Amino acid sequence: MMTALQTEAHPDGVGIVQRQYLTWTEALPLESGQRLGPLTIAFETYGRLNQARSNAILLLHALSGDAHAAGRHSPADRKPGWWDSMVGPGRPFDTSRYFVICSNVIGGCMGSTGPASRDPRTGQPYGARFPVVTIGDMVRAQTRLIDALGIEQLLAVAGGSMGGFQALEWATAYPGRVGGALLLATSARSAAQTIAWNSIGRRAIMSDPRWRGGDYYGHEPPSDGLAVARMIGHVTYLSEISLEEKFGRRLQGAREPAFSLEREFAIESYLDYQGASFNARFDANSYLYITKAMDYWDLPARYGSLEAAMARVQARTLLISFTSDWLYPTAESRAIADALTRQGRPVEHVELPSTAGHDAFLVDEAAQRPIITAFLDELATTLL
């Protein structure tokens, strides 16, 4: 175990990193017609921007992610950033060659402006008065960050799940600013089933009496509701096979059933732990806003069809999907790849065999490493 930890840490990884912030007093216009300001974006960078400002890669995080993609904030940190194994010298997002950026989405709770931020109209946290944001709004906010960093064109954008939504948004809304798009386990629209799961999670949060209409800051948060929402999420991130392999019908710390209503199976303890640890790091209101942004995600509707949307893409595109992912099934990636191909756009789609379900994009790293490295190599050859 220690060996593995040491391999992940400095000097092999990006080492100690710092979260940075940029704030704009000018409000950001939102898709709803509302405006959000002042606007703060929390971000981290790894590696160095080259003189031509052509080697920047923007990483885009999923529902529960944040700007902390790699390294540690202090040597005492137990865990590195969420995509650490992929970011660093010699890793696919090779910080000896690329300038890697990751920012927290607006509506989030990890430093960027979100429902826990101070509403300038009241001086109090926004709560449920925070405006509903969309994937388009998240990416429009990111363009301010990229502008501020003096970057005209990103070498690549990359993300899985909701991170893939944002990468697709970049590639279609700002086609001239994206050299390559790396889309993992994602989709061009949220399906009815995704909306259903998100909606049930929101219902669990909003019916927790401690939600208090969103104004729970300074009080106990709606931790039961958020736990239920997260537990639902976790089952959708795994596959039936992986649940059987990891947990099966094993009892947690017992050989015989307790004949009680309390949790006793290992899968129940796992879910309970996931619910509790998520509460320790995530704000329930952000869960409401970010899942709502996901539900609104519908690129074909925006441009009339998936074909029309993909016709806008100028980037080279790499899609990776996973056989056991039932939340964003591989067919969704295939549909995007097929539409790009019909539009004559350079695209590669790799379907990786996996039992890990949707989580595969984060946990099946070994299989993705050579594919992502080769894709970025080719981009770098052309664009650096």
Next chain:
Amino acid sequence: MMTALQTEAHPDGVGIVQRQYLTWTEALPLESGQRLGPLTIAFETYGRLNQARSNAILLLHALSGDAHAAGRHSPADRKPGWWDSMVGPGRPFDTSRYFVICSNVIGGCMGSTGPASRDPRTGQPYGARFPVVTIGDMVRAQTRLIDALGIEQLLAVAGGSMGGFQALEWATAYPGRVGGALLLATSARSAAQTIAWNSIGRRAIMSDPRWRGGDYYGHEPPSDGLAVARMIGHVTYLSEISLEEKFGRRLQGAREPAFSLEREFAIESYLDYQGASFNARFDANSYLYITKAMDYWDLPARYGSLEAAMARVQARTLLISFTSDWLYPTAESRAIADALTRQGRPVEHVELPSTAGHDAFLVDEAAQRPIITAFLDELATTLL
């Protein structure tokens, strides 16, 4: 619509039926070692028991079902029993030939002894002091009813989902008493994913402050928790295809997104309606107890292996599974059929193409009718 209703109603169906009750003062020994008494079983019967007492078919209901399988309790009833289209003169469970019985499971809330019943020790409702029951306990209670009706051998037992668990329990625990077993969309054990969904539903109910440790009778019930549990269930009963076909990304009563946290997609309204209507007819504590009984369901563990369990079966078995059912995938039925075949037992497994998901066993009636009719015909030829 009126034509369809008239076809279902008397004289084509079983007409007006009455719920009946039997009560035993002698306690029922339970798998946990506890005892449950007095014991009441609510049941209904359709058709007539023949002189040889050889034409009885026991229908077994799923999680949210009850003893009211067919007909109407009064002419004003809006809906007939849950399996009405399959029960009646000329229907597969042909009441001109068979004596059809259906009872409410113990732990339920539709007339049989359950957590809302009076605990003789306290004079108050059991609440969470109700003993945990298993599928084996439910079926052992049913043997009392079948004994009381003077029936030695059932022509057949039939059920889908948790009803299939009970049918399998009958066929393995009381092999000499079952002529045929009809198993729809079911499994010999609850998989980790099933336990996960059930456990999250229980967590939602038990963390609703109105649950009050189970003692909410006479107060407002934990309707938010039960709604969330039911909404989760409903998504697992449908398929991704059926959700797309029925709801897709359609907004409910609007053309443009409202940019609000409230529900606005049609799928959200549907789930909300399901949650509310379930609250109107179901007791949250029964949901806890019945899902727990499902989680404990593990026939291979009881007898050492699926083979050993199936070696006990003397009944002819018909399994029907549905291609889009991901809660009880068709592979589970195939495993049961294969094990029976290897044991030299007469078994037929029909996998029906369907987009309806797990719900197919209740809604795809047309495809099942001829198969079930033929199966029962053959049983009747041998056993009547």
